[in-house]
Amino acid sequence: MTASKSTSAPNFETILSPALLPLYSLHGKTVVIIDILRATSSICVGFHSGVSLFHPVAHPDQALALEKEGFIGAAERNGKKLDGFSLGNSPFDYLSSHLKNKKVAITTTNGTRCLHLSYEADEIIIGSFLNLKAVAAYCKHKNQDVIAFCAGWKDKFNLEDTLFAGALANSLSADFTIECDSTLAAIDLYSNAKNNLSSYIKKASHAQRFERFGIEHDIDFCMQNSIYDFVPRMVGDNLVI
Template sequence: MKTLDVCLTPALIPLYDVENYIVVVIDIFRATSSICYGIENGAEAIIPVSEVDECAAYREKGLNYLLAAERNGEVVDGFDFGNSPFSYTPEKVAGKTVVLTTTNGTHALHLSRSAKRIVIGSFLNLTALCNWLKTQNENILLVCAGWKNNFNLEDTLYAGAVVEQLKPSGFILDDPAIAANDLFQLGKNDIGQYLSKTSHGERLKKLGIERDIAFCLKIDITTAIPVLEGEKLVRLV
């Protein structure tokens, strides 16, 4: 029987034999939501990089690159944009390659590099992703990007939503998967309301991005599944 495990923070990735899993990277506010939206909207590729400097280096490679850099929830000075999903509309990204560095999401992605396959999850592509995962016959590890290497509620709740769709397929769940699914049960009727009590929700509100938050909680508005091919996230076909 296959296992469905949830890694609650990037700091815990070393506890898993990542090479035995398909990994789903989750950073709901806002990196993986924006990646799903950008790939859906025709971005040719999104290149996740760890450091702001690596991102800036693409400036010299030509006009086809859009440079996106976010630190602590804000766009870094001198970059085209950060990780607000509203920067990933068809008008802005179709046919372009976006080079993206964010606080938590790219970190989780890089630590998962030895996985059988790495795909990107968000509420936007929830059901499309789950339907694909069901066909794979592999162990699945849901990696929550969290906040500064620690647990956060929004990524865990999303992991619980994935568990909810996959558990009828008979996976063995680890304790974090059980907990994530139980938290999803508590929050599912109004995820925005549930998350509004968290520290991160408070912090993001202060940054004036309530509109982004509401958008990142929209379920099933996209069907593209971003997958890592080499160094690039592209649309799974």
């Protein structure tokens, strides 16, 4: 596959944590935001349920204020839904027919922050295992440099976001130039884990935190491969499909 790759093939790079973002230029690139457990997975579920747009905000107060303008507020911090909100960060919160044609103002510990940090990118899209094939097809068709941007956990590296970066890079390896060590590592970690992603993630510390909250089912849900065929993307200040 590599032999057929054009010398002008676009680059695929991976940012393993928001703390590493200053080392990379996003200018003229497509940035794939990755927060597998659980913001980017839940956003995909929301669109599947008919949400018309997600408006990412930095603070829960902003999400609450927007409820007066017809938005549904969604807020998560430290893995838990905040009091006073009907939606948190669990994919099951977003599996509801009540969300059809609704606008959601969302803030999460890691994922929505990355959306705001990526403002200089040419385009920002949302990646999760739930829409992996659609994201890969989108990047291949666009034929532009890609940055897989892992949200991590409070700026620390995490396994589940890195595994998705590896899965995406693996899907695009015939059409993109992959030289960065972060992506090479992500591909190898994904190759190790791909036959049983859920059990692999459950060994991760992030997953261990979730188990303590009794929401292990979220992990099984979020590891489903390509059940949705759309790609949420930022248009102006909103995510749409």
